[in-house]
Amino acid sequence: MTHLTILYRGPLASCDYDCAYCPFAKRRDTPEQLRADRAALLRFTSWTKDQDHDLSVLFTPWGEGLVRSWYREAMVELSHQANIRRVAVQTNLSTRTTWLDAADPGKLALWVTYHPTQITYDRFLAKVTGLKVRHSVGVVGDPAHLDDARRLRQDLPAGTYLWINAEEGRTYTDEEAARWQEIDPLFRYSRFPHLSAGQACRTGDTVISVDGDGTVRRCHFIPTVLGNLYDGTFRSRLGPKACPKLECDCHIGYVHLEPTGLYDVFAGGILERIPAGRL
Numbered sequence: 001m002t003h004l005t006i007l008y009r010g011p012l013a014s015c016d017y018d019c020a021y022c023p024f025a026k027r028r029d030t031p032e033q034l035r036a037d038r039a040a041l042l043r044f045t046s047w048t049k050d051q052d053h054d055l056s057v058l059f060t061p062w063g064e065g066l067v068r069s070w071y072r073e074a075m076v077e078l079s080h081q082a083n084i085r086r087v088a089v090q091t092n093l094s095t096r097t098t099w100l101d102a103a104d105p106g107k108l109a110l111w112v113t114y115h116p117t118q119i120t121y122d123r124f125l126a127k128v129t130g131l132k133v134r135h136s137v138g139v140v141g142d143p144a145h146l147d148d149a150r151r152l153r154q155d156l157p158a159g160t161y162l163w164i165n166a167e168e169g170r171t172y173t174d175e176e177a178a179r180w181q182e183i184d185p186l187f188r189y190s191r192f193p194h195l196s197a198g199q200a201c202r203t204g205d206t207v208i209s210v211d212g213d214g215t216v217r218r219c220h221f222i223p224t225v226l227g228n229l230y231d232g233t234f235r236s237r238l239g240p241k242a243c244p245k246l247e248c249d250c251h252i253g254y255v256h257l258e259p260t261g262l263y264d265v266f267a268g269g270i271l272e273r274i275p276a277g278r279l
Contacts, residue, residue, distance in 0.1 A: 003054040010212035012037040015063040017118045038070045040212035058271040059089040079104040088271040109134035109272035116148040136273040138163035166190040185279040193249035200258040204241040
């Protein structure tokens with residue numbers, strides 16, 4: 001093995017935002033839960049130092065990780081680690097961004113979501129356009145957010161990819177989809193679930209999902225356990241595998257499905273969702 005991509009999701013399940021479409025909105029973790037999350041993350045980052053192969057890491061917390069100091073510290077530390085190719089996180093960017101000055105901008109990247117009901121437009125735009133690390137920006141495809149998304153596309157630098165995630169449970173007419181497609185030419189990949197059963201997928205081979213206890217699964221959406229990260233039991237079970245799920249409807253899952261061809265579309269920017277060229 002020369003390179004492994006890890007989707008890490010610890011026990012953190014709290015968020016400072018109150019989005020109507022999110023079950024973790026304004027949820028609070030207890031002090032004990034936060035201590036457990038911090039310990040789990042420290043254990044994970046310590047493990048990465050002992051590996052003799054390259055790693056890429058995407059943090060996909062249920063809540064907002066960057067409001068917690070240990071996620072910021074872990075990302076900075078990992079960005080300077082020789083065997084880390086990329087470290088990225090999904091974030092609402094609500095916290096300060098000065099901590100990024102200590103990171104290696106060539107390795108650290110952000111996958112930023114704009115939530116129009118939670119932050120003023122001008123404040124968000126100022127924060128995201130001031131970033132000095134690789135980043136993509138996106139919006140959930142709620143019709144109420146269409147004008148905000150159009151405005152954001154107009155105001156963001158041309159080189160900043162603005163993605164649109166299809167809203168969970170929403171069916172888009174062709175006319176509705178076309179409006180979002182004008183903003184994000186790749187919206188077609190998000191609009192419909194991908195038929196994945198029996199399809200070749202990199203998860204379980206060169207991509208794995210890891211939780212706070214070190215339990216390894218092929219991805220976040222398949223419960224079958226491959227083993228544990230810390231005792232190495234997962235390694236013998238890695239290899240090319242067809243997807244057992246009927247459908248895959250989340251970008252962090254279907255981007256790894258080989259038939260989508262998205263590794264070519266996002267070459268060099270898989271974890272942070274940055275296309276390789278102009279769209």
